[in-house]
Amino acid sequence: MVNNHSSSQVPLLAASGMSKSFGGIKAVDNAEIQVATGSITGLIGPNGAGKTTLFNLLSNFIRPDKGKVVFDGEPIHHLPSYQIAQQGLVRTFQVARALSKLSVLENMLLAAQKQTGENFWQLQFQPHVVAKEEKQLEQQALAILESVGLAHKADDYAGGLSGGQRKLLEMGRALMTNPKLILLDEPAAGVNPRLIDEICDRIVQWNRKGMTFLIIEHNMDVIMSLCDRVWVLAEGRNLADGVPEEIQRNPKVLEAYLGK
Ligand SMILES: Nc1ncnc2c1ncn2[C@@H]1O[C@H](COP(=O)(O)OP(=O)(O)OP(=O)(O)O)[C@@H](O)[C@H]1O
Ligand SMILES: [Mg+2]
Structure with missing residues (x-):
């Protein structure tokens, strides 16, 4: 499960120049993201920032207009999504699909x-x-x-199952594919607070066993407690990235959330 790259070296996932427009809307606009091996990496941003679309591009559920995705040392953007999953990159859905x-x-x-x-x-x-x-x-x-x-x-x-249990089942289904990286789209959304703690604990336990996670989440407590590094998208573009404490204090991030 854990591969040979150390987290300080080649990232497990590196995407750059990712772009996707829907009609006139640039949902994702030249965005980049990196996920270190063994990390729990966060992806945050206001509603409509392009986070789910970026997940869809990384896993090729939606074909990017442009962009390059390298996973575990291999370019994968030309592969169909089932082959990307076979390579070890799986994703869950914002609305659980059990x-x-x-x-x-x-x-x-x-x-x-x-x-x-x-x-x-x-x-x-x-x-x-x-x-x-x-x-x-x-x-x-x-x-x-x-x-x-x-x-x-x-x-x-x-x-x-309750909403939270469905999220856990989504994670379980992803784990069944023996992945190297799991993309979780809002694991805490619509979940009661007690179960949110449990979901976080389960993520941490799997991470300690070597599983790498990229997590979209609006719940800042979840992001700040779980993540080694956080990437921020706003209007499809990269706004900031850094350790949670930096991101929490970043004026550009606060402004994007509070609105101008
Ligand atoms: N299939 C689609 N067709 C047309 N527009 C879309 C499609 N998917 C996303 N969009 C638009 O792209 C933009 C980014 O949407 P996306 O769902 O990626 O945002 P998000 O950051 O995941 O938001 P949220 O936090 O609300 O889940 C939005 O303006 C959205 O309306
Ligand atoms: Mg979304």
């Missing part, structure tokens, strides 16, 4: 990559291999559910 008619465990299993069971020929000729792999995946899913505090919900419909 399938409500499936159980929590089934949602986890669906998120796993390279399920041999999906291969028709292997199923015909090597059913024992498929069965063994399914068992392993289920064990992995249960272990991850345990680590995000949802083990007791494994057999419940995902549709019955």
Whole structure:
């Protein structure tokens, strides 16, 4: 999970010159961002600043007008998003996308990559291999559910989860792909305060195990307590980046939030 780059050297993710317009609106305008290996990096900015769009560009859910994304030493901007996920860059959505008619465990299993069971020929000729792999995946899913505090919900419909539990399931689904970097879009939004603390704790625990995170969040307590470094976008452009204490005191950042 942890790769060889030390955090002071080559960043795990480096994007530059990212741009995307929708009609006349420059949603992301020549933006850059870097995420150090092993870090929890924050991405903040007022509503409509382009944060979610930047996530969509990094993961190629939306094709950038221009820009370069290097992940783990390789350019990835030309790859389709499923291949980017296979390389280890996964993202969650601002609105959680769990399938409500499936159980929590089934949602986890669906998120796993390279399920041999999906291969028709292997199923015909090597059913024992498929069965063994399914068992392993289920064990992995249960272990991850345990680590995000949802083990007791494994057999419940995902549709019955609270907002905060859905965010935890989103994180669990991302973890099922054995990623190197997880992009979390507003993990604390619409979540009750007690569960926000729990989500933060789970993020910290996974980070201590070596997982790198890039987090969009409006809750400043969450950003300031979790992040090693924070990037600020406003009107699609980079406004500032630095350690949380610097960002909190930066007059340009305060002005962007308070409005001119
Ligand atoms: N698919 C789209 N089509 C047209 N305009 C879009 C689209 N997606 C985003 N935009 C516009 O691009 C700008 C940036 O939106 P984006 O969702 O990236 O902001 P954000 O920083 O994530 O905001 P929030 O904090 O409210 O989630 C906004 O003006 C938005 O209306
Ligand atoms: Mg957004």
